Amino acid sequence: MKFGFDIDDTLLNLREHAFRIYNTKLNKQIGIEVFHALTTISVHEAFGLTVEEGREMWKSHRDEIYFSAPPFPDAVEVLQELVRQGHEIYYVTARSAEHCEKTKEALELAGFPVQDGRFYCGMGDLEKVHIIRTLGLDYYFDDKPAVLDTLTELELQLYAKDNPYNKHLGIPRIVNWRELLGHLPGGTDA
Ligand SMILES: [Mg+2]
16 A cells, blocks of 8 residues: 655654754753643744744754654654555655755655655645645645645545644544554554
């Protein structure tokens, strides 16, 4: 079967990583519980920054955040296991074109299975639906409500990667990546 994955905040723990980096750069010690209470995709609110200041902060540190964000626990191992079981893995990320090559390399470096021709990057959030439909994915995983909302009519198994800002969506969700193996036909999450 064909499995498609968003990258940021689906496979990589990007927001929490950004939160930690902002703490360091701004010389603050905002507690992680403040991060967990955030219901916005952006994290600058936790530091009392305005939208404009938040945008500047993100722009200044985006590369560092992108290329040092760690995978969520078991994400690498579960995707490797899917490949072992004979499945195809696709990545569909809206990171901008200038970051695509390095993003692909960083995924490989982190141990994610990246196969030729199965890495899609640089589209807008609302263009993902066209790629996902064309690829004929059987499963797709994303965190962003604006993306997930465009995919509900497709004939595939759609999952939200659980995050505070997508709790309102009434679709199946993955909290920990190990759960995915248990959702497969005949699968176990052992
Ligand atoms: Mg995402």
